[in-house]
Amino acid sequence: MSIAAVVYAGGWALFVWVGDSWWQLLVAVAMAVIFAQLGFLAHDLGHRQVFRTRRPSDVVGLIIGNFGIGLGWGWWNTKHNKHHANPNHEDHDPDVSPAVIVWSQDQAVRSAGLPRFIAKYQAYWFFPLLTLEGWHLHIASFKALFQPTAKRRNVELTLLIVHFVLYFGVVFTVLPFGKALLFLAVHQGLFGVYLGCTFAPNHKGMPVLTKEDKLDFLRKQVLTSRNVRGNLFTDVALGQLNYQIEHHLFPNMPAPNLRKAQPIVERYCGEIGVDYLQTGLIESYGQALSHLHEVGAPLRR
Template sequence: MTTVTTTPRSGTPGSDFARLSRKIADAGLLGRRPGYYTARITSVAGLYATGWLALVLIGPSWWTLAVAAFMAVLYGQVALVAHDMAHRQVFRRRRASEVSGRIAASSIGMSYGWWQDKHTRHHANPNTEDLDPDIGPDLLVWSPDQARAATGLPRLLGRRQAFLFFPLLTLEGFNLHVSSGRALADRRLKHRTLDGALLLAHCALYLTALFLVLPPGMAVAFLAVHQCLFGVYLGSVFAPNHKGMPILSADGRPDFLRRQVLTSRNVNGGRFTDLALGGLNHQIEHHLFPSMPSPNLREARAIVRRYCRELGVDYTETGLIASYRLALTSLHRAGAPLRRARTGT
C-alpha cells in the first residue's frame, strides 16, 4: 500500500474541479430524481415490511432462516437508502434529509448521528492518514506503519488479515450496533438522546419480535444468520471503494479533485451491480459529487473519466472480483511487518 504525497499537477487548487463541475451541471446531472427515489424507497420499505410479516406467518420453523437471509439483504438496502438521504440526494432541504435519514437508520439499529459524523470525515479526507476514520487502526491494520505499531488483537490478526477479512465481516453487523451505542456517550454527538431512544426502541422491538414468534434456539439462530449476513453484505458493498488504493499523507494532500479520484475505485457492471451496490460502484463520481442522485452517477462516469484522461489523472475502474482481490492483496502487504517480526526476518 503506497503513500501518496503528490501536489496538483495543473491549475490552482479547485480550478480543475470547478471546470468539471460546470460540465456536470450543464449535463443536468445534479438535479433531484423524485420519481426514482419514490419508487426505490417504496419498494425497499414494502419488502422490509414483507420480511417481518413472513417471519410471523411462517412462525416456529427453520424456514425462517431463509427470511433472515432475505432481511440481511433488506437491511443492507435500507442502509444504502439512508446513505443517499444523508448526502441530500433525495431531498434538497437539510431538515427533510435528516428526518428521513434518521428514520431509515433507526430501522436497522444504527445511530444516524454517529454514522453521519464518521462518514462526513471520510468524505473530506478519503484514505488520508490520521484523518480518515475508515483507515484508522482498529481490528485490522491498513498500512505497514500501522502494523509495526499494532499491539494485542490487531497484531495477532494482522499477520493473516487478508485471509480473515471476509470471515470478520460476519461481525460487522454487530459492530455497527455496538459502535452506534458506544457513540452515545460522546457529548459532542448531535441529537444523541434522540438517537439513543431510537436505537433502544429498535433493539427492543427486534428482540421482542424474534422471541415472541420463535423458540429461543430458533430466535438466536435467526439473529445470528441475519446479522452475520448483513455484515458480509454491507462490508462487501464498501470494501471495493477505497481498500487497496493509495494512502495520502495529511501533510501533502493534492487538490480536491485529485484527492477524491486517486483514492477511489469504480467497479464495472450493469444495472444489477448498481442495484446491489447502491450506486457506490461509481465511487469516484460519488466522492466528487456526493449530493448527486445515485441514478445519475452512471452518466456522470463517462464525463468524469474523459475529463481525468485529459488532465492525466489516474482513473481506476475494475471488475467486482478484481476489486476484492486488490483489497485483499493490499491487506496482505500491510500485514507484512508482523509476519516478518514473527519469523525474525
Template sequence: MSVPTEPAAVEVRRQGDQYYRELAREVRLAGLLRRRYGYYAVKIGLTLLAFAGGCAAFAVIGDSWWQLAVAAFFAVMSAQLAFLGHDAGHRQVFRRRVANDRLGRVLAGLVGISYGWWMGKHTLHHAQPNHEGADPDLDIPLLAFTSGQSRDRRGLVHWTAKHQAALFFPLLLLEGLSLHWASIQAVWHGEIEHRRSEALLQLAHITIYLTAVFTVLSPPVAVAFIAVHQGLWGVYMGCSFAPGHKGMPTYHGRAIPGFLHRQVLSSRNVRGGPWVDFALGGLNYQIEHHLFPGMPRANLRRAQPLVRDFCTAHGIDYAQCGLLRSYRYVLAHLHDVSAPLRVS
C-alpha cells in the same frame, strides 16, 4: 507514492482546482445534480414494501428453521435501507438538509444504527479519504491498511493484522454488531446531535427486534436467526464499501493532493450493469460519488463516462475494474501491508 516538492504540490493543487471547476460546470450543464424525486419515491416505497413483506413472512412462518432464509433476506434489506440512509445523509433525496436528516434518522432507526454517529464518521471520510490519521475508515484496530499501522499492532490485533488477508471476510461477520455497538456508545456518551430522538429510535429498534425474535421463535432458532441476520448484513456492508478505497493510494501528514486528485486517486469504481448498481447501492461509482456527493444515485451512471473521459483527457488516473477483481485487489493489498508482521 512519491511526494512532490512543495512548489510542485501547490501547482498541482491549483491546477486541480481549475480542472474541478471545469468538470463541475459540465456536470451541472448536463443536469446531473438535479434531484430525482420520482426515482426516490419509487425506490424508497418499494424498499419499505419489501421490508414490510419480510416482516409478514416472519410472522406467518413462525417457529421454523426456514426463518434463516428470512434472516438472510433481512440482511439484504438492512443494507438497502442503509444505502438509502446514506443517500439522505448526502442530501441526494431532498434539497433541504432538515428533510434529508429526518429521513436518514428514520431509515437508520429501522436498521438499528445511529444516523448522527454515522454522519460524523462519514463526513470525515469524505473530507480526507485514505488519509492515515484523518480518515476513520482506515481506523479499524483488527486490521492494518498502511505500513505505519502494521508497525503499531500489538497483541491480538497483531495476530489478526498478520493474517488479515485470510481473515478479512470472516471478520466482516462481526461488522454488523460493531455498527450497532458504536451507535449505542455514541448515543450513550452524547456524542451526537438529536441525542434524545436517536436514543428513542435505538431503544425502539432493540426492543421490537428482540421481542419479536424471542416471542415468535424458540431460543435456538432465535439465536441462529440473529447470527445469520447480523452476520450476513455485516458481510454485505463490508463487501459494498471495501472495493471503493481499499488498496488505493493512502496519504499521511501534509502530503495530500488537492480535492480533485485526492478524491479520484484514492477511489476505485466497480464495473457492472444495473444489478451491480442495485447490489452496491450506487457505491460502485465511488469516484463520481466522492467528486459530487450530493449527486442523486440514479445520475451516477450517466456521470461516469463524463468523469472518466475528463480524467483521461487531463492525465488523471481513473481506477475501474470488475467486482471480483476489486476484492482481489483488496486482499492483495492487505496481504502486502501485513508482510512485515509475518517475518517479525
C-alpha cells in the same frame, strides 16, 4: 423508498407467517439484504441527495437508520463526512484508523495485541470478521450517543431502543431460544458481510495518504477511489456506490445520475493525466485482499 418500506414490512410479515421453522434461516438472509438496502437509502439521505432541505433528510434518515435498522444516524453521518473530506488518509479518515484491521505497513508495525496477531494474515480474516460488523455498528451507534458532542441524543436513543425492543421481541416471541439465536447470527452476520462487501471495493487497496501527501481536491478523491464496472444488477446490489469516484467528486449528486457522470469524469481524468481506476467486482476484491496481505508482510518476516 416506498418500495423499500413495503419490502421491509413484507419481510417481517413473512417472518411471522413462517413461524417456528428452519426456513427462517432463508428469511434471515432476505432480511440481511433488505437491511443493507435500507442502509444505502440512509447513506443517500445523509448526502442530501433526496430532499432539497436538511430537515426532511434528517427526519427520514432517523426513521430509516435508528428505527428501521438500528444504526445511529448522527454518529454515522459525522463519521462518513470525515471520510469524504479526507478519504484513505491515515490521520483524518476514520475508515482507515487502525483497529482490528490495519491499512498500511506503518500501522502494522506499530500495532500490538489482537490487531498485531490479526494483521499477519488479515486478508484471510477479513471476510470472517465482517460477520461481526453489523453488531459493531449497532454498538458504536449507542456508544456515540453518550459522548459530550452527541446531538439529538434523546431522539436518537429512543428510536434505537424502540428498534431493538421490537427486533428482539419479535424474534424471541416467534422462535424458540435456540432458533432465535441462530436467526440473529445469520441475519446480523450477513448484514455485516453485505455492507463490508459493498464498501470494501471502493477504497481498500488504493493509496493510503499521510500528512506528507499534498493533493488537490480532484486528485485526493480520484486517486484513492476505485470504480466497479457492471450492469443494472451490480448497480442495485452495490447501492450504486460502484460509481465511487463520481460519488466522491459529487457527493450530493443523486445516485441514479452517477452512471451518467461516469464517462464524463473518466474522459476528463484522461485529458489531465489523472489515473482513473475501474475494475470488475471480483478483481476489486482481489486488489483489496492483496493489499491487506501486503500490509501484514513485515510481521510475517
